[in-house]
Amino acid sequence: MFVRAITLRDFRSWDRMEITLDPGCTVFVGPNGHGKTNILEALAYVSTLSSHRVAGDGPLVRSGLAQATVSATVVNAGRELTVDVELNDGKANRARINTSPTRRPREILGILQTVMFAPEDLSLVRGDPGDRRRYLDELVTTRLPRMAAVRSDYDRVLRQRSALLKTAGAALRRGGNSAEGASALTTLDVWDGHLAAHGAELLCARLALVHVLAPHIADSYRSIAPESRPASVRYRSSLGEMLPPEFLDPARVPEPEDSAFVEEQFLRALAEARSKEIDRGVSLVGPHRDDLELVLGDTPAKGFASHGESWSFALSLRLGSFALLRTDGTDPVLMLDDVFAELDRRRRRALADVAADAEQVLVTAAVAGDIPAELRARRIGVLARDTDGGRVSGITDSPHEEVDDDGVGIDVGTGEA
Numbered sequence: 119m120f121v122r123a124i125t126l127r128d129f130r131s132w133d134r135m136e137i138t139l140d141p142g143c144t145v146f147v148g149p150n151g152h153g154k155t156n157i158l159e160a161l162a163y164v165s166t167l168s169s170h171r172v173a174g175d176g177p178l179v180r181s182g183l184a185q186a187t188v189s190a191t192v193v194n195a196g197r198e199l200t201v202d203v204e205l206n207d208g209k210a211n212r213a214r215i216n217t218s219p220t221r222r223p224r225e226i227l228g229i230l231q232t233v234m235f236a237p238e239d240l241s242l243v244r245g246d247p248g249d250r251r252r253y254l255d256e257l258v259t260t261r262l263p264r265m266a267a268v269r270s271d272y273d274r275v276l277r278q279r280s281a282l283l284k285t286a287g288a289a290l291r292r293g294g295n296s297a298e299g300a301s302a303l304t305t306l307d308v309w310d311g312h313l314a315a316h317g318a319e320l321l322c323a324r325l326a327l328v329h330v331l332a333p334h335i336a337d338s339y340r341s342i343a344p345e346s347r348p349a350s351v352r353y354r355s356s357l358g359e360m361l362p363p364e365f366l367d368p369a370r371v372p373e374p375e376d377s378a379f380v381e382e383q384f385l386r387a388l389a390e391a392r393s394k395e396i397d398r399g400v401s402l403v404g405p406h407r408d409d410l411e412l413v414l415g416d417t418p419a420k421g422f423a424s425h426g427e428s429w430s431f432a433l434s435l436r437l438g439s440f441a442l443l444r445t446d447g448t449d450p451v452l453m454l455d456d457v458f459a460e461l462d463r464r465r466r467r468a469l470a471d472v473a474a475d476a477e478q479v480l481v482t483a484a485v486a487g488d489i490p491a492e493l494r495a496r497r498i499g500v501l502a503r504d505t506d507g508g509r510v511s512g513i514t515d516s517p518h519e520e521v522d523d524d525g526v527g528i529d530v531g532t533g534e535a
């Protein structure tokens with residue numbers, strides 16, 4: 119698939135922007151902080167309804183304004199769809215597909231599939247489990263858009279159950295056998311049932327993903343860092359011993375009846391954890407406490423991998439996603455945000471090989487010289503200017519001017535290389 123056109127209104131540093139894009143490689147070139155990443159972030163938002171840089175939508179709306187819009191026209195196997203997303207500060211966001219309003223923004227998920235590799239991805243290896251859970255869940259949702267509803271139901275039940283754990287704890291501390299305490303426990307039973315039902319579905323979707331994704335990650339790592347120890351991934355579940363170890367083995371083929379079994383085990387784990395959960399007032403068991411373990415040889419990557427190995431692993435996670443989505447039948451749009459400067463020659467080449475073969479690649483760079491020669495296709499210059507309303511990004515006319523590390527302008531030629 120490829121993005122044929124993108125329009126931004128009041129998104130981050132862009133007030134109005136409209137460009138058409140082609141399949142193949144497009145490089146956005148411009149000085150640091152002038153708005154290149156904001157373009158990729160806008161497309162990633164249409165793809166995942168979230169940003170890779172911030173948790174909430176607030177910072178995505180141009181400072182001082184209440185609404186931003188992003189429109190993308192996506193061509194997939196000859197079929198064209200235009201998606202509009204309206205981000206509203208303090209109000210619900212809205213979306214349209216070919217100008218028809220959707221009931222919920224999440225109905226647009228799956229229309230634009232993207233895989234973005236960005237400097238922030240180092241946190242996939244070095245950061246908290248939450249970063250890796252998000253990596254898995256976004257890929258689960260890209261492949262199975264209906265899982266967005268399961269994720270949202272799970273999060274809602276989790277919030278309500280965690281609030282209930284706090285009130286139940288307080289009621290039980292006031293009088294262990296009181297009617298109030300008994301009622302809190304009965305209500306908790308009901309929420310346990312909901313948590314286990316949605317949680318089992320989410321957990322099984324993640325396990326099924328890891329089963330098909332793990333070989334692609336291992337292959338990608340091998341091609342990027344053939345001299346290094348082999349990379350592998352393994353899911354770690356907070357259900358602990360309730361799940362037989364082979365269940366978490368990436369090689370195990372998932373079965374249709376897994377979900378019912380996991381739900382049963384989930385309920386048992388919740389029963390076992392209940393007094394601890396009430397004491398602490400938090401939900402201790404479920405997919406929100408799980409992790410994707412990244413392993414090099416026999417050693418966990420987190421805390422042990424070198425800087426170069428960590429970059430290779432992060433890149434393999436993204437290239438693994440790209441390869442998997444491709445086997446599903448569609449090339450996702452590959453977005454590479456300012457990453458070539460971070461990579462050594464071999465990793466640059468491995469990434470360039472994948473990118474050169476992708477249907478559409480969108481790249482950002484402060485210095486065009488950082489982009490491998492085979493990817494230097496169309497260049498679009500990005501330059502911000504200071505206005506009374508603050509800094510505003512704009513597309514520059516060709517020939518594009520590039521600013522090197524010392525702030526010196528260098529002519530980098532016209533649009534087509």
Ligand SMILES: Nc1ncnc2c1ncn2[C@@H]1O[C@H](COP(=O)(O)OP(=O)(O)OP(=O)(O)O)[C@@H](O)[C@H]1O
Nearest residue numbers: 130131150151152153154155156177178179180181
């Ligand atoms: N909500 C917002 N409103 C207005 N401007 C914003 C907003 N959010 C970010 N910006 C501005 O956007 C600019 C950063 O844009 P972006 O991250 O796209 O830069 P970049 O060109 O990719 O830089 P680099 O090469 O350093 O990655 C900054 O000037 C920042 O102040």
